[in-house]
Amino acid sequence: MSFRLDQLPKKKYVVPGNAACAGCGMMIGLKVLGMVLGEEAVLSIPASCASVVQGLAPKSGVAMPILNVPFASAAAVATGIAEAYRMLGVKGHAVVWAGDGGTADIGFATLSGAAERNSNIIYIMYDNEAYMNTGIQRSSSTPRGAWTATTPVGKRERKKDVALLMAMHGVPYAATASIAYPQDFYRKLKRASEIEGFKFIHLHVPCPPGWRYDPAKTVEIAKLAVETGAWILWEYDNGQLKLNPPSTIYVDKTKRKPLKEYLKLQGRFAHLTDDDIKILEEEIETKWQTVLALAKAFPQRL
Amino acid sequence: MTVQKTALTGNYAVAYAAKMARPHVIAAYPITPQTSIVEKLAEFVEKGELNARFVNVESEFAAMSVVYGAAMAGARAFTATSSHGLLYMYEAAWWTALSRAPVVMAVVTRTVGPPWNIHVEHNDILTLRDAGWIIAMAETVQETFDLTLQAFRIAESAALPMAVGVDGFVLSHSTEPVEMPPQEVVDKYLPPRRPDVPILFRPGKPVTFGNLPSDNRIHARHKIVTVYEAQQEAKKVIIKADEEYGKLVGRRYGGLVEWYRAEDAKHMVVCAGAWCSDAKHAVDSLRSRGVPVGLMRIRFIRPFPREEVAKLDQYETVVVYDRDITPVGGVLGLEVKAALSRARVVNIIAGIAGVDFDSRHFYETIQNAVEERYKELEFVV
Numbered sequence: 001m002s003f004r005l006d007q008l009p010k011k012k013y014v015v016p017g018n019a020a021c022a023g024c025g026m027m028i029g030l031k032v033l034g035m036v037l038g039e040e041a042v043l044s045i046p047a048s049c050a051s052v053v054q055g056l057a058p059k060s061g062v063a064m065p066i067l068n069v070p071f072a073s074a075a076a077v078a079t080g081i082a083e084a085y086r087m088l089g090v091k092g093h094a095v096v097w098a099g100d101g102g103t104a105d106i107g108f109a110t111l112s113g114a115a116e117r118n119s120n121i122i123y124i125m126y127d128n129e130a131y132m133n134t135g136i137q138r139s140s141s142t143p144r145g146a147w148t149a150t151t152p153v154g155k156r157e158r159k160k161d162v163a164l165l166m167a168m169h170g171v172p173y174a175a176t177a178s179i180a181y182p183q184d185f186y187r188k189l190k191r192a193s194e195i196e197g198f199k200f201i202h203l204h205v206p207c208p209p210g211w212r213y214d215p216a217k218t219v220e221i222a223k224l225a226v227e228t229g230a231w232i233l234w235e236y237d238n239g240q241l242k243l244n245p246p247s248t249i250y251v252d253k254t255k256r257k258p259l260k261e262y263l264k265l266q267g268r269f270a271h272l273t274d275d276d277i278k279i280l281e282e283e284i285e286t287k288w289q290t291v292l293a294l295a296k297a298f299p300q301r302l
Numbered sequence: 303m304t305v306q307k308t309a310l311t312g313n314y315a316v317a318y319a320a321k322m323a324r325p326h327v328i329a330a331y332p333i334t335p336q337t338s339i340v341e342k343l344a345e346f347v348e349k350g351e352l353n354a355r356f357v358n359v360e361s362e363f364a365a366m367s368v369v370y371g372a373a374m375a376g377a378r379a380f381t382a383t384s385s386h387g388l389l390y391m392y393e394a395a396w397w398t399a400l401s402r403a404p405v406v407m408a409v410v411t412r413t414v415g416p417p418w419n420i421h422v423e424h425n426d427i428l429t430l431r432d433a434g435w436i437i438a439m440a441e442t443v444q445e446t447f448d449l450t451l452q453a454f455r456i457a458e459s460a461a462l463p464m465a466v467g468v469d470g471f472v473l474s475h476s477t478e479p480v481e482m483p484p485q486e487v488v489d490k491y492l493p494p495r496r497p498d499v500p501i502l503f504r505p506g507k508p509v510t511f512g513n514l515p516s517d518n519r520i521h522a523r524h525k526i527v528t529v530y531e532a533q534q535e536a537k538k539v540i541i542k543a544d545e546e547y548g549k550l551v552g553r554r555y556g557g558l559v560e561w562y563r564a565e566d567a568k569h570m571v572v573c574a575g576a577w578c579s580d581a582k583h584a585v586d587s588l589r590s591r592g593v594p595v596g597l598m599r600i601r602f603i604r605p606f607p608r609e610e611v612a613k614l615d616q617y618e619t620v621v622v623y624d625r626d627i628t629p630v631g632g633v634l635g636l637e638v639k640a641a642l643s644r645a646r647v648v649n650i651i652a653g654i655a656g657v658d659f660d661s662r663h664f665y666e667t668i669q670n671a672v673e674e675r676y677k678e679l680e681f682v683v
Contacts, residue, residue, distance in 0.1 A: 039506045044371065056516035065503055067374055068512030070393050073367035076359065080327060080371025080379070081503070083355040087326035087377055088497065092505030094371075110367065113360030 003186070011063075013038040018061025020053040023215025025205035025222060026126045027053065028179040030062065030097070033124065036189040038064060041095040041122075042081060046074040046107060048099035049133045049207075050126070072106040074098045075114035078121040086120070093193055096123040100141035101131045104162045111162075115169040118197040122189070125162060125200070128207035136210045143230075144283065145276055147212075147268040154271060158283060163202035164290070167236035172197040175235035175244075178204040180222035184233060184244055191237065204231045212267020224262040229253070229284050232291055239302035241294045251292065259284065310480045312446045312473035316382065316408045316466070317342035318480075319450035321352045322488045323406075326377035329357040329368035333387040334420045335470040336410040340382055362387040366394035366405075373403035373463075374511070376497025378454060381405065384470060385412035385426045392429065395463075399434030400528055401512065402500040404457035404464075408450060411575070411625075412470040413655050421656020422470040424575060425626040428603065428633045430465055434529045436536055437603040439467040439574040441560075443478035448553060449601075452543045455492050459543070460536040461499050462528075467603075469576035470656075483551045491550050533605040540602060558607035560599040563589060567596030569672045570614050572638055573623040574600040577659060581623065584664035595668060600634065611641040620645045621671040623664075625653045631679050646674075652682040 013034020020027045026049060033041065042065040045051050051068050055061035069077045074096040082094040103111055103125040114121060130148045131137040138148040140160040147154055167174040172195045177185040185203065192199035206222050208215040225231035226247060233247040243251065250256045259281050263269040272280075310318065316339045320328070328347070330340035346352035359365045362383050369379035383391060388409055398405050409430075413423040430437055436456060440446040449466045457464040468474050483491075501511055515521040541557040548554035562582055564570060573581050578599045588595045598614065600607060614620045620642065624632025635649025648671040653659035663682065670676045 042375075042503060042505055051512075052514060054510060054513050057510065057513045057520065059516070060508065060510040060513065062510070063508045065505065065508055066510040066513065067371070067503060068510070069367070069371075070397050072363065073370075073394055073397075076329075076364035076367030077371035077374075079357060079364075080329065080368040080373070080377075081375040083327045083357060083368070084372040084375035084377030084379075087353075087355055088375070090375070090504060109360055110364050113364055116360070117358060119357075 009035050009038065011038060013063045015061055015063055017055045017059055018053050019055060021209055021215070023208040023218045024053065025179045025207060025218045026050060026128060028182070028218070029126050029185065029203050029205055032182050032185050033095070033097070033189060034064060036186055037093055037095065037193060040091070040193070041093050043067065044069050044074045044078040044081065044094065044096050046098050046102040047071040047133070048102050049128070050097050050099065052133055071102055072110055074102060074107055075110040075119070075121065075123060078123070079114050079117070079119040082120045094121045096121060098123070098125055099133070100125060100127045100129060101139045104141040104160050105139050112169065115166055115171050115198045115200065118171065120197055122192050122199045122201070124203055126203045126205045128205045128210055130210050132207050132210040145269060145272050145280060147271065163200065166200040167241065171200060172238055173199040173236065175200070176202045176204070176231070176233055178222050178226055178231055178233065180219050180226060181233065181246070188235060210268070213265050217265060221262065221265055224257065224265070227257045228259045228262040229256040229288060230259060230262055232288065234291055234295070236298065237301060239298055240300050241298040243291070243295060251288070253285070307479050307481050309477050310443060310447070311338065311475055311477050312443045312468050313338040313410065313475065314342055315443050315447035315480050316450050316468060317346070318482060319447045320380045321346050322482070322485060323378065323451060323454040323492055325354050325380040327355050327357065327369060327372035327379045328381065329359050329365045330381050330383065331359050331362045331365050331387060333362070333384045335412060335474045336382045336384040336387070336408070339408055339410070362390040363394055366391040366398060369405045370394060370398045370401070370403050373405045374401060374501070375503050376495065378495045379405050380407070382408040382410065384410045385414055388426050389414065389429065395430060395435065396433045398463050402461040402528060402532070404461055406450070406453045406457050407463065407465045408468055409465045410468045410470050410474045419655055420470065422472050423625055423654050423656060424467070427465060427467045428626050431604055431633065434462065435604060436460065436462050436464040437467065438464065438601055439603060440473060441576055441578045441599060443473055443476065444480050445555065446473055447480050447482065448547065448555070451488065451492070452547055456536070456539055456543045458495055460532060460539045462532055462536060467575060472576040487550050491546060537605050555601060558602040558605070559610045560601060562597040562599060564596035564598065566594060568594040568617060569619040569621065570617045571595060571597040571621050571623065571668060572600060572614070572634060573597070574603060574634060575625060577625065577653060580659070580661040581664045583661035584668055587661070587665055588668060593669070593672065595672065606637055608641050611638055614638070615642045615644045617645050619672045620647045621668055622647060622649045624649060624651045627651050627654050635679070648676050648678065648680065650676070650680045650682055657683055
């Protein structure tokens, strides 16, 4: 699918009055969601940054219908909305817009339940890699080594790969995306909206206060995550798993930028030694081999 | 009017009533002794007898979340649970009430552990008492059916969720003949749900529900209206729902409470749930021996029938039975006491953990209470 940027919808769905931090990566994602599904989406948002930055009641800084829901409930609430719309003949998409804590941790049972049931929802996990709303505590999606308020010497465990876990549920659609590549995210949202059943998009979203970097560098850092191979863009579409550009060129390890370039811009990794970084590089390589093996194992759509 | 009479368990009575209410979405997780409700409903849906979406969920928390989402999207939604299942739903249950989502739930009352115990107790459903739910307790299988049907009308008219308490095993697994009105009568009683209450939640119509308040007084006001004022309004809704049901179906229960042999009584028994039948039996026996005792059956725990309960002050002794226990006594005992200033109130905590408590036990303990052998709070095992 190709499209021209100047032909994208002009209507804005993230409007003045929202309370996001300067340089918030999540809001970039929300803008793209508005471009694709602004007139078709109803959002379930669990406790997260998104529940705060949408603006203060009775006003809102997001021009889409939003239901704020309990922390662990979003995938189930969206299921209820989707089933209600099916019965009432209402056209639209029940979309979850949830953080990594609400997805990978407290909401994981509801997420897995909805995936296994193949509930007709689009679930977007915007991953800023920690509990940013409560002041930067680790989640299971925080990468190894990262400083957070509850991992003061760096997280000792690896990052949970939620997108792969969702793909391995055998859902119709699961993908990764990054706010540095809005065209890719745009296309994936469009594709998800065409598919009946459970759709999951894992969106990588830098967070200036949480990752400790200059708010002007949000897109640059998101881009470096992909260019260094730390974040891999792929999609699992009805049984076929494949890499997406630009990650496709980074299969060749020599094309990747050194991981250090991604890490050095972020205060959360400032304490890492060269040995620590080596471990991270090895893990990234293992992840690549896993994704490539899966691409080989799932070569075509069912 | 042709009236079908069918032998049904309490659980099947719930399932048939829920079916006749034509819900759009049902979500539930199995737990004893609720399970046969949702099994029956799943069967209705699979056989095409009920046009609804039956969502098999991975937990009770998800069950409540699914019906919450469905109700907020304008659908008629139903769930059922028991005991630990209800406790596992708890956060979503509060969220549902404070959103004024008109969900209907059957709570087949069961002991809370440890130890594991599947038998009857009322502590589970009573945990909803501060959450903003309307809470009713059935005495018979027939009333279980009638209350479940009425619950949809009450919940949707009051814009509050409603729980129907069905005593575990005592009602849920006991078979009684039940009169079910024809579907066309039910349809007349229960018009289609309005999708715009509490809000119209539709794509392309931006609205945010539940985001942070710009002024905490907005939230405070919302809580007062939802948790207190809406409950007071619901009293009228319940009485009207009972009257209309009487007109169309031919059965009335009298609203929030039922008075039983209260005329010229000196002492009154207060209770809720299935064991009220045993208590009535004991009242009859005591009456036949000249003890002037009557009974008030609390049909609705919420809204609490404070005005009716206050009338108990004219009696000498008020004996309140609780099939629940809290660190300060029984829930009903405390609430009845708070509405009275004159009468001597004896709170008897009995039948907890599913311990049998039949009409002979009522007979004996009522006697002990009115003859002042009991203190303010008594535990009977």
